[in-house]
Amino acid sequence: MSSVVKYASISIALLSVFQVTNSIAADAKNMNIKLATTTSTYHSGLLDYLLPKFEKESGYHVGVLAAGTGKSLKMGENGDVDLVMTHAPKAEAYFVEQGFGVLPRKLMYNDFIVVGPKSDPAAIFGTKDVISAYKAIATSNSTFISRGDDSGTNKKEKILWAQTKIEPNFGGYKAIGQGMGPTLNMANELQAYTMTDRGTWLAYQTKLDLKVAVEGDKKLFNPYQVILVNPSRYPTINYDGAKALSDWLVTPKAQQYINDFKLAGQQLFVASAE
Template identity: 40%
Template sequence: MPIQRRQFLAALGTGATAALAGCSSVLGSSSGDAGVSGETLTLTTTTSTYDTGLLDALNEPFQEMYGVTVDSVAQGTGAALETARNGNSDVIMVHARSLEDEFMRNGHGVNRRDLMFNDFVIVGPADDPAGIEGMESATEAFATIADAGARFVSRGDNSGTHTKELAVWEAAGVEPGGDWYQETGQGMGAVLNIANEQDGYTLADRGTYLSQQSEIGLAILVQGPIEGGPERLSNPYGILAANPARHEDANYDLAMAYIGYVTSPQGQRVIADYTADGQQLFYPRALSEDPDFQQYVPEGWSSDESNE
């Protein structure tokens, strides 16, 4: 049996991202008692959304609006989905579509939405001992790092970033390993610090890198698509609710209220306006004049599969 959600949060040492808003919330005062005031929403999400500070900016208006608490558990995408799979999450915000699709196909998640995007960048020492600066191909850059035996620091944690990294190695025809390759099992912020200390290279999401840029000596050497780099380094984020038919303790109503908020014009403005040192970290993706039905279901889904 999965451990209780509150025990899980206590064991992890994770607190709420903001204090409980008062019961005289906007919703409660203007449209009657919605039955959620005072409740807690458990959000499992990636370290990048936490390390950049975006979650605080997103969660505070929601908590004030509904009079609730959002408990945010920052993990790699794989761990965040596993936490939800074990019944310890209400809503999941992650960035590895293949893992999200597997989670949904197995019946653990519902009502996925495209949320936002940034991109990945390859960062390393400013003197660039492997000589990858300015390369237009992520696979060529990875292969060059491997050929040079230059230090590469990997998340190694089944996160969205790690999933992307492994896909690039595979496309480059390289099986990483040996003294030059270090798997850490750490979050993005910690990995950037380790790579900085060891004069190593790493794959980072642009948002976390920009939020820590002033504290480390690493430079962007290969850009992602936001700055004209390879599309292979794109980094879309999705949000989905735990399936109440599979997880009866999931707070589905509050999860869907949160999904509605972060994909609304208000939530998307918070994402668009969030910056570090004057630089935008994430780009809203939920509002579109041409909505894509595929965002709601696993890629490749067809109605025939529902009968299998």
């Protein structure tokens, strides 16, 4: 065999190995899905319960980035993730309208509650009117801990304060720029009021010296959607994997899983796919 033929054979063999290696790497990459979601779905334990079932059935692996709705949508806008699971309807509509997201789907809902110290300095325990409760907190200058992190919870809180016609700048109001868990912990330390999603509250309540102050107001309804990042804007995302997860989440089986998930004997989320 001539040296030219020998080197050519080696080059072809190396090229084949390189192509196979790249193909395996590409396949492995395509089996990874990046999901940006809220701290409420993360801290409640729902995703730890739900996603392994999808992974077992599909072979995909889902990497979760829990950062609050605002930051999750920003990751979607930047093409850093493949899909988002969030709970801020106006921000989600803008996300889709601007061409960052496609195929928005209703997934589930739960509700927000206001919790506070057992001493109840604003005298709001038992009320079902969150607007009057917020007014009482402000006028009594009680301590209120806000997430202040542009999350879905924070966005909802701002909407409620706007309806009170009171600027949340009274002396007891503290915005801390943290997730729901740390916010609850700080409210506990300062014996303050705060607004939380019910799921995170149920996950934390046994560790806290706080009680539910306000619940049941329709204004506290909290719907979640799952939205795919637009592949025409970001062709390198794993759209097929993201769609597989989105498709699975709205199946009757997955919706039943969502309904079955409980903490402290209480159902946290109500499936709402259409």
